[in-house]
Amino acid sequence: MASSDWPLWEVFVRSRAGLNHKHCGSLHAPDAEMAIQNARDVYTRRGEGVSIWVVKSSEITAADPDDKDQLYDPADTKVYRHPTFYTVPDEVDHL
Amino acid sequence: MSDATLDSKGGAGPAVADDPKRRAAFDARVAAEGKVEPRDWMPEQYRKTLIRQISQHAHSEYVGMLPEGNWVTRAPTLRRKAVLLAKIQDEAGHALYLYGAAETMGVSRAEMLDALHEGKAKYSSIFNYPTLTWADVAAIGWLVDGAAIVNQVALQRCSYGPYARAMVRICKEESFHQRQGYEAMMALAQGSPDQKKMAQDSLNRWWWPSLMMFGPSDRDSPHSAQNMAWKIKRESNDDLRQRFVDMTVPQADYLGLTMPDPDLKWNEERGHYDFGEIDWDEFWRVVKGNGVCNRERLQARRDAHDKGAWVREAAVAHAEKRAARSLAQAAE
Protein backbone atom coordinates (compact mmCIF):
# COMPACT_ATOMS: atom_id res chain seq x y z
CA MET A 1 0.00 0.00 0.00
CA ALA A 2 1.71 3.16 -1.19
CA SER A 3 0.79 6.39 0.55
CA SER A 4 -1.15 7.46 -2.51
CA ASP A 5 -3.35 4.42 -1.97
CA TRP A 6 -4.26 5.34 1.57
CA PRO A 7 -8.02 5.19 1.76
CA LEU A 8 -10.06 8.31 2.17
CA TRP A 9 -11.96 8.71 5.45
CA GLU A 10 -14.88 11.00 6.06
CA VAL A 11 -14.61 12.78 9.39
CA PHE A 12 -17.52 13.56 11.70
CA VAL A 13 -17.04 15.69 14.79
CA ARG A 14 -19.32 16.16 17.78
CA SER A 15 -18.69 19.72 18.89
CA ARG A 16 -20.01 19.14 22.39
CA ALA A 17 -21.97 16.55 24.34
CA GLY A 18 -25.63 16.72 23.45
CA LEU A 19 -25.09 17.56 19.78
CA ASN A 20 -24.88 15.33 16.70
CA HIS A 21 -21.66 14.36 15.07
CA LYS A 22 -21.43 16.53 12.00
CA HIS A 23 -19.52 15.91 8.80
CA CYS A 24 -16.58 18.30 8.68
CA GLY A 25 -14.28 16.98 5.97
CA SER A 26 -12.10 14.09 4.98
CA LEU A 27 -8.53 12.90 5.03
CA HIS A 28 -6.31 10.04 3.94
CA ALA A 29 -4.88 7.57 6.45
CA PRO A 30 -3.67 3.96 6.36
CA ASP A 31 -6.19 2.77 8.95
CA ALA A 32 -9.04 3.94 11.14
CA GLU A 33 -6.96 4.57 14.22
CA MET A 34 -4.51 6.81 12.38
CA ALA A 35 -7.43 8.49 10.64
CA ILE A 36 -8.74 9.47 14.08
CA GLN A 37 -5.32 10.74 15.15
CA ASN A 38 -4.98 12.78 11.98
CA ALA A 39 -8.53 14.09 12.29
CA ARG A 40 -7.70 15.29 15.78
CA ASP A 41 -4.82 17.37 14.37
CA VAL A 42 -6.60 18.55 11.24
CA TYR A 43 -10.11 19.29 12.47
CA THR A 44 -9.95 19.96 16.22
CA ARG A 45 -7.00 22.27 16.83
CA ARG A 46 -9.16 24.81 18.66
CA GLY A 47 -11.50 22.78 20.79
CA GLU A 48 -13.94 22.22 17.92
CA GLY A 49 -14.87 18.80 19.17
CA VAL A 50 -15.20 16.28 22.00
CA SER A 51 -15.66 13.19 19.85
CA ILE A 52 -14.63 12.06 16.37
CA TRP A 53 -16.03 9.41 14.04
CA VAL A 54 -14.26 8.32 10.90
CA VAL A 55 -15.89 6.27 8.16
CA LYS A 56 -14.19 4.93 5.08
CA SER A 57 -15.57 6.98 2.22
CA SER A 58 -15.98 3.89 0.10
CA GLU A 59 -18.38 2.45 2.70
CA ILE A 60 -20.85 5.26 2.27
CA THR A 61 -23.80 4.84 -0.04
CA ALA A 62 -25.23 8.11 -1.27
CA ALA A 63 -28.42 8.85 -3.15
CA ASP A 64 -28.00 9.94 -6.74
CA PRO A 65 -28.58 13.70 -7.05
CA ASP A 66 -30.34 13.03 -10.36
CA ASP A 67 -33.10 11.25 -8.41
CA LYS A 68 -33.69 14.36 -6.37
CA ASP A 69 -37.09 15.25 -7.88
CA GLN A 70 -38.41 11.74 -7.64
CA LEU A 71 -37.20 11.31 -4.05
CA TYR A 72 -38.02 14.59 -2.39
CA ASP A 73 -40.68 16.40 -4.41
CA PRO A 74 -43.59 14.17 -3.33
CA ALA A 75 -43.27 15.70 0.15
CA ASP A 76 -43.96 19.17 -1.26
CA THR A 77 -47.65 18.47 -1.78
CA LYS A 78 -48.18 17.01 1.68
CA VAL A 79 -48.52 20.33 3.45
CA TYR A 80 -50.83 18.74 6.04
CA ARG A 81 -47.69 17.26 7.60
CA HIS A 82 -46.86 20.72 8.96
CA PRO A 83 -48.58 22.26 12.00
CA THR A 84 -49.19 25.52 10.16
CA PHE A 85 -51.67 23.72 7.85
CA TYR A 86 -54.33 23.67 10.58
CA THR A 87 -56.59 26.55 11.60
CA VAL A 88 -57.21 26.71 15.31
CA PRO A 89 -58.71 29.50 17.41
CA ASP A 90 -56.27 32.10 18.77
CA GLU A 91 -57.89 32.10 22.17
CA VAL A 92 -57.13 28.43 22.76
CA ASP A 93 -53.65 27.95 24.24
CA HIS A 94 -51.09 25.17 24.11
CA LEU A 95 -51.87 23.98 20.58
CA MET B 1 -13.22 19.67 3.40
CA SER B 2 -14.31 17.09 1.41
CA ASP B 3 -17.27 14.89 0.96
CA ALA B 4 -14.91 13.29 -1.46
CA THR B 5 -16.23 9.88 -2.20
CA LEU B 6 -19.68 10.85 -1.53
CA ASP B 7 -18.89 12.70 -4.50
CA SER B 8 -16.17 11.80 -6.84
CA LYS B 9 -17.04 8.12 -7.12
CA GLY B 10 -20.17 6.61 -8.50
CA GLY B 11 -21.89 9.90 -9.12
CA ALA B 12 -22.70 11.48 -12.39
CA GLY B 13 -18.95 11.67 -12.96
CA PRO B 14 -17.28 13.95 -15.41
CA ALA B 15 -19.67 14.84 -18.17
CA VAL B 16 -18.63 13.50 -21.53
CA ALA B 17 -20.02 16.34 -23.57
CA ASP B 18 -21.72 19.49 -22.46
CA ASP B 19 -25.44 18.93 -22.69
CA PRO B 20 -27.06 22.30 -23.54
CA LYS B 21 -30.22 21.63 -21.53
CA ARG B 22 -28.33 20.65 -18.40
CA ARG B 23 -25.93 23.52 -18.98
CA ALA B 24 -28.81 26.01 -19.05
CA ALA B 25 -30.30 24.55 -15.87
CA PHE B 26 -26.88 24.67 -14.21
CA ASP B 27 -26.28 28.29 -15.19
CA ALA B 28 -29.71 29.31 -13.92
CA ARG B 29 -29.21 27.56 -10.60
CA VAL B 30 -25.82 29.16 -10.05
CA ALA B 31 -27.14 32.58 -11.09
CA ALA B 32 -29.79 32.23 -8.38
CA GLU B 33 -27.03 31.64 -5.78
CA GLY B 34 -27.70 27.90 -5.72
CA LYS B 35 -24.70 25.86 -4.58
CA VAL B 36 -23.10 23.09 -6.58
CA GLU B 37 -22.25 19.87 -4.78
CA PRO B 38 -19.72 17.28 -5.95
CA ARG B 39 -22.06 14.69 -7.45
CA ASP B 40 -24.17 17.26 -9.27
CA TRP B 41 -23.83 17.57 -13.01
CA MET B 42 -21.50 20.43 -13.93
CA PRO B 43 -20.00 21.77 -17.15
CA GLU B 44 -16.57 20.34 -17.86
CA GLN B 45 -15.08 23.82 -17.95
CA TYR B 46 -16.48 24.58 -14.49
CA ARG B 47 -14.87 21.42 -13.14
CA LYS B 48 -11.56 22.13 -14.84
CA THR B 49 -11.39 25.72 -13.67
CA LEU B 50 -12.16 24.77 -10.09
CA ILE B 51 -9.68 21.91 -10.01
CA ARG B 52 -7.02 24.33 -11.19
CA GLN B 53 -8.01 27.06 -8.78
CA ILE B 54 -8.48 24.88 -5.68
CA SER B 55 -5.31 22.90 -6.27
CA GLN B 56 -3.29 26.09 -6.80
CA HIS B 57 -4.78 27.42 -3.61
CA ALA B 58 -3.85 24.20 -1.79
CA HIS B 59 -0.29 24.35 -3.13
CA SER B 60 -0.03 27.96 -1.94
CA GLU B 61 -0.95 27.01 1.61
CA TYR B 62 1.48 24.12 1.44
CA VAL B 63 4.47 25.98 -0.01
CA GLY B 64 3.55 28.97 2.15
CA MET B 65 4.89 27.12 5.18
CA LEU B 66 8.44 27.35 3.85
CA PRO B 67 9.29 31.07 4.14
CA GLU B 68 8.03 31.11 7.72
CA GLY B 69 9.51 27.74 8.59
CA ASN B 70 12.82 29.41 7.87
CA TRP B 71 12.42 31.38 11.13
CA VAL B 72 11.02 28.83 13.58
CA THR B 73 14.35 28.09 15.21
CA ARG B 74 15.28 31.77 15.30
CA ALA B 75 12.08 33.31 16.65
CA PRO B 76 13.04 36.02 19.16
CA THR B 77 11.06 34.61 22.09
CA LEU B 78 9.43 31.35 23.10
CA ARG B 79 6.02 33.02 22.78
CA ARG B 80 6.67 34.08 19.20
CA LYS B 81 8.00 30.64 18.42
CA ALA B 82 4.88 28.89 19.75
CA VAL B 83 2.70 31.32 17.78
CA LEU B 84 4.68 30.78 14.59
CA LEU B 85 4.49 27.01 14.94
CA ALA B 86 0.73 27.19 15.47
CA LYS B 87 0.33 29.39 12.41
CA ILE B 88 2.43 27.12 10.23
CA GLN B 89 0.47 24.11 11.44
CA ASP B 90 -2.73 25.90 10.46
CA GLU B 91 -1.35 26.44 6.95
CA ALA B 92 -0.70 22.70 6.63
CA GLY B 93 -4.32 22.20 7.70
CA HIS B 94 -5.50 24.70 5.10
CA ALA B 95 -3.62 22.78 2.43
CA LEU B 96 -5.33 19.58 3.57
CA TYR B 97 -8.84 21.06 3.54
CA LEU B 98 -8.20 22.37 0.04
CA TYR B 99 -6.66 19.20 -1.36
CA GLY B 100 -9.74 17.48 0.04
CA ALA B 101 -12.06 19.95 -1.67
CA ALA B 102 -10.23 19.45 -4.97
CA GLU B 103 -10.48 15.67 -4.58
CA THR B 104 -14.26 15.93 -4.61
CA MET B 105 -13.91 16.94 -8.25
CA GLY B 106 -12.32 13.63 -9.14
CA VAL B 107 -8.61 14.44 -9.02
CA SER B 108 -6.41 12.61 -6.50
CA ARG B 109 -4.14 14.28 -4.00
CA ALA B 110 -1.22 12.21 -5.28
CA GLU B 111 -1.76 13.58 -8.79
CA MET B 112 -1.87 17.13 -7.46
CA LEU B 113 1.31 16.68 -5.43
CA ASP B 114 3.06 15.13 -8.41
CA ALA B 115 2.12 18.14 -10.52
CA LEU B 116 3.50 20.45 -7.84
CA HIS B 117 6.74 18.53 -7.45
CA GLU B 118 7.24 18.31 -11.20
CA GLY B 119 6.90 22.07 -11.45
CA LYS B 120 3.73 21.80 -13.54
CA ALA B 121 1.43 23.42 -11.00
CA LYS B 122 1.37 27.00 -9.85
CA TYR B 123 1.19 28.39 -6.35
CA SER B 124 1.04 31.96 -5.13
CA SER B 125 4.11 33.92 -6.26
CA ILE B 126 4.35 35.66 -2.91
CA PHE B 127 6.09 32.60 -1.48
CA ASN B 128 8.89 32.96 -3.98
CA TYR B 129 10.22 35.98 -2.09
CA PRO B 130 12.84 35.39 0.63
CA THR B 131 12.38 36.00 4.37
CA LEU B 132 15.60 37.85 5.14
CA THR B 133 14.87 39.12 8.64
CA TRP B 134 12.52 38.39 11.53
CA ALA B 135 10.49 41.43 10.47
CA ASP B 136 9.60 39.52 7.30
CA VAL B 137 7.74 36.96 9.40
CA ALA B 138 5.76 39.82 10.92
CA ALA B 139 5.16 41.35 7.48
CA ILE B 140 3.92 38.04 6.10
CA GLY B 141 1.36 37.67 8.87
CA TRP B 142 0.19 41.25 8.59
CA LEU B 143 0.27 41.73 4.80
CA VAL B 144 0.29 38.32 3.15
CA ASP B 145 -2.28 36.75 5.45
CA GLY B 146 -4.16 40.06 5.37
CA ALA B 147 -4.35 39.92 1.58
CA ALA B 148 -5.25 36.24 1.68
CA ILE B 149 -8.14 37.01 4.03
CA VAL B 150 -9.58 39.64 1.67
CA ASN B 151 -9.44 37.10 -1.13
CA GLN B 152 -10.76 34.21 0.94
CA VAL B 153 -13.63 36.10 2.54
CA ALA B 154 -14.98 36.70 -0.98
CA LEU B 155 -14.52 33.01 -1.81
CA GLN B 156 -16.70 31.92 1.10
CA ARG B 157 -19.56 32.67 -1.32
CA CYS B 158 -18.12 30.56 -4.13
CA SER B 159 -20.76 28.46 -5.89
CA TYR B 160 -18.91 25.21 -5.29
CA GLY B 161 -20.00 23.91 -1.87
CA PRO B 162 -16.86 22.07 -0.70
CA TYR B 163 -14.63 25.01 -1.65
CA ALA B 164 -16.90 27.55 0.02
CA ARG B 165 -17.04 25.45 3.20
CA ALA B 166 -13.26 25.11 3.27
CA MET B 167 -13.04 28.89 2.97
CA VAL B 168 -15.33 29.43 5.95
CA ARG B 169 -13.15 27.23 8.08
CA ILE B 170 -9.95 28.80 6.80
CA CYS B 171 -11.15 32.37 7.32
CA LYS B 172 -11.93 31.61 10.95
CA GLU B 173 -8.35 30.48 11.44
CA GLU B 174 -6.70 33.22 9.39
CA SER B 175 -7.68 36.10 11.59
CA PHE B 176 -5.16 35.14 14.23
CA HIS B 177 -2.49 34.91 11.56
CA GLN B 178 -2.98 38.51 10.56
CA ARG B 179 -3.24 39.77 14.12
CA GLN B 180 -0.11 38.02 15.34
CA GLY B 181 1.76 39.50 12.36
CA TYR B 182 0.55 42.99 13.09
CA GLU B 183 1.40 42.60 16.75
CA ALA B 184 4.93 41.43 15.91
CA MET B 185 5.32 44.34 13.47
CA MET B 186 4.14 46.74 16.15
CA ALA B 187 6.75 45.43 18.57
CA LEU B 188 9.43 46.30 16.03
CA ALA B 189 7.91 49.61 14.90
CA GLN B 190 7.75 50.76 18.51
CA GLY B 191 11.15 49.33 19.39
CA SER B 192 14.69 50.63 19.00
CA PRO B 193 15.66 52.71 15.93
CA ASP B 194 17.29 49.60 14.46
CA GLN B 195 14.15 47.56 14.98
CA LYS B 196 12.03 50.27 13.42
CA LYS B 197 14.38 50.35 10.44
CA MET B 198 14.04 46.61 10.09
CA ALA B 199 10.24 46.92 10.12
CA GLN B 200 10.29 49.63 7.47
CA ASP B 201 12.72 47.70 5.30
CA SER B 202 10.50 44.67 5.45
CA LEU B 203 7.39 46.70 4.57
CA ASN B 204 9.30 48.15 1.62
CA ARG B 205 10.00 44.67 0.30
CA TRP B 206 6.61 43.05 0.97
CA TRP B 207 4.13 45.77 0.07
CA TRP B 208 4.24 45.44 -3.70
CA PRO B 209 4.37 41.64 -3.79
CA SER B 210 1.34 41.65 -1.46
CA LEU B 211 -0.58 43.80 -3.93
CA MET B 212 0.42 41.36 -6.67
CA MET B 213 -1.29 38.55 -4.74
CA PHE B 214 -4.61 39.68 -6.20
CA GLY B 215 -3.45 38.71 -9.66
CA PRO B 216 -3.28 40.58 -12.93
CA SER B 217 -5.23 43.75 -13.45
CA ASP B 218 -8.85 43.36 -14.59
CA ARG B 219 -7.71 44.69 -17.96
CA ASP B 220 -5.61 41.52 -18.38
CA SER B 221 -7.80 38.82 -16.80
CA PRO B 222 -9.27 36.91 -19.72
CA HIS B 223 -11.20 34.27 -17.73
CA SER B 224 -12.92 36.67 -15.39
CA ALA B 225 -16.33 37.06 -17.05
CA GLN B 226 -17.20 33.36 -17.14
CA ASN B 227 -15.78 32.77 -13.67
CA MET B 228 -17.81 35.64 -12.28
CA ALA B 229 -20.97 34.31 -13.96
CA TRP B 230 -20.33 30.89 -12.45
CA LYS B 231 -19.56 32.52 -9.11
CA ILE B 232 -16.21 30.80 -8.93
CA LYS B 233 -14.83 34.27 -8.56
CA ARG B 234 -17.00 36.71 -6.65
CA GLU B 235 -15.15 39.99 -7.02
CA SER B 236 -12.64 41.32 -9.50
CA ASN B 237 -8.91 41.35 -8.82
CA ASP B 238 -8.76 45.14 -8.84
CA ASP B 239 -11.73 45.52 -6.47
CA LEU B 240 -10.19 43.11 -3.98
CA ARG B 241 -6.80 44.82 -4.30
CA GLN B 242 -8.40 48.21 -3.64
CA ARG B 243 -10.13 46.84 -0.54
CA PHE B 244 -6.79 45.56 0.76
CA VAL B 245 -5.08 48.89 0.15
CA ASP B 246 -7.88 50.81 1.86
CA MET B 247 -7.78 48.64 4.94
CA THR B 248 -4.00 48.37 5.21
CA VAL B 249 -2.83 51.97 4.75
CA PRO B 250 -4.33 53.16 8.06
CA GLN B 251 -2.74 50.14 9.77
CA ALA B 252 0.68 51.24 8.49
CA ASP B 253 -0.03 54.81 9.57
CA TYR B 254 -0.72 53.61 13.09
CA LEU B 255 2.65 51.86 13.13
CA GLY B 256 4.37 55.02 11.94
CA LEU B 257 5.63 53.19 8.86
CA THR B 258 5.59 54.54 5.32
CA MET B 259 4.22 52.66 2.33
CA PRO B 260 6.86 52.46 -0.43
CA ASP B 261 4.61 54.19 -2.95
CA PRO B 262 4.96 57.93 -3.70
CA ASP B 263 1.65 57.87 -5.60
CA LEU B 264 -0.33 56.61 -2.66
CA LYS B 265 -2.85 59.15 -1.45
CA TRP B 266 -6.44 59.36 -0.27
CA ASN B 267 -8.88 60.25 -3.03
CA GLU B 268 -11.78 62.07 -1.41
CA GLU B 269 -13.94 61.85 -4.51
CA ARG B 270 -13.59 58.08 -4.96
CA GLY B 271 -13.55 57.39 -1.25
CA HIS B 272 -10.52 55.17 -1.81
CA TYR B 273 -6.77 55.39 -1.80
CA ASP B 274 -5.14 55.94 -5.18
CA PHE B 275 -1.93 53.97 -5.57
CA GLY B 276 0.88 53.57 -8.05
CA GLU B 277 1.14 51.09 -10.90
CA ILE B 278 2.34 47.60 -10.04
CA ASP B 279 5.54 46.46 -11.73
CA TRP B 280 3.85 43.93 -14.02
CA ASP B 281 7.16 42.82 -15.51
CA GLU B 282 8.22 41.65 -12.09
CA PHE B 283 4.80 40.05 -11.58
CA TRP B 284 5.06 37.95 -14.74
CA ARG B 285 8.74 37.17 -14.16
CA VAL B 286 7.96 35.53 -10.81
CA VAL B 287 4.80 33.81 -12.11
CA LYS B 288 6.88 32.30 -14.91
CA GLY B 289 9.31 30.80 -12.43
CA ASN B 290 12.12 33.35 -12.28
CA GLY B 291 11.62 34.86 -8.85
CA VAL B 292 14.32 34.85 -6.19
CA CYS B 293 13.19 31.61 -4.54
CA ASN B 294 11.15 29.63 -7.10
CA ARG B 295 13.77 26.93 -7.50
CA GLU B 296 14.63 26.76 -3.82
CA ARG B 297 10.98 26.40 -2.75
CA LEU B 298 10.28 23.60 -5.16
CA GLN B 299 13.43 21.78 -4.16
CA ALA B 300 12.57 22.14 -0.47
CA ARG B 301 9.11 20.66 -1.17
CA ARG B 302 10.55 17.74 -3.10
CA ASP B 303 13.14 17.08 -0.41
CA ALA B 304 10.49 17.16 2.31
CA HIS B 305 8.36 14.72 0.33
CA ASP B 306 11.26 12.34 -0.28
CA LYS B 307 12.60 12.54 3.26
CA GLY B 308 9.11 11.89 4.60
CA ALA B 309 8.78 8.66 2.63
CA TRP B 310 9.93 6.52 5.55
CA VAL B 311 7.22 7.98 7.77
CA ARG B 312 4.54 7.08 5.24
CA GLU B 313 6.02 3.61 4.83
CA ALA B 314 6.17 3.10 8.59
CA ALA B 315 2.52 4.14 8.91
CA VAL B 316 1.52 1.55 6.32
CA ALA B 317 3.61 -1.16 8.00
CA HIS B 318 2.00 -0.30 11.32
CA ALA B 319 -1.49 -0.46 9.83
CA GLU B 320 -0.77 -3.83 8.23
CA LYS B 321 0.66 -5.26 11.44
CA ARG B 322 -2.34 -4.07 13.39
CA ALA B 323 -4.75 -5.52 10.84
CA ALA B 324 -2.96 -8.88 10.91
CA ARG B 325 -3.05 -8.94 14.71
CA SER B 326 -6.78 -8.29 14.92
CA LEU B 327 -7.37 -10.93 12.26
CA ALA B 328 -5.38 -13.46 14.29
CA GLN B 329 -7.29 -12.53 17.44
CA ALA B 330 -10.59 -12.99 15.65
CA ALA B 331 -9.49 -16.47 14.55
CA GLU B 332 -8.70 -17.60 18.12
Ligand SMILES: [Fe+2]
Ligand atom coordinates in the same frame (compact mmCIF):
# COMPACT_ATOMS: atom_id res chain seq x y z
FE1 LIG C 1 -3.79 29.79 5.13
Ligand SMILES: [Fe+2]
Ligand atom coordinates in the same frame (compact mmCIF):
# COMPACT_ATOMS: atom_id res chain seq x y z
FE1 LIG D 1 -2.56 32.09 7.14
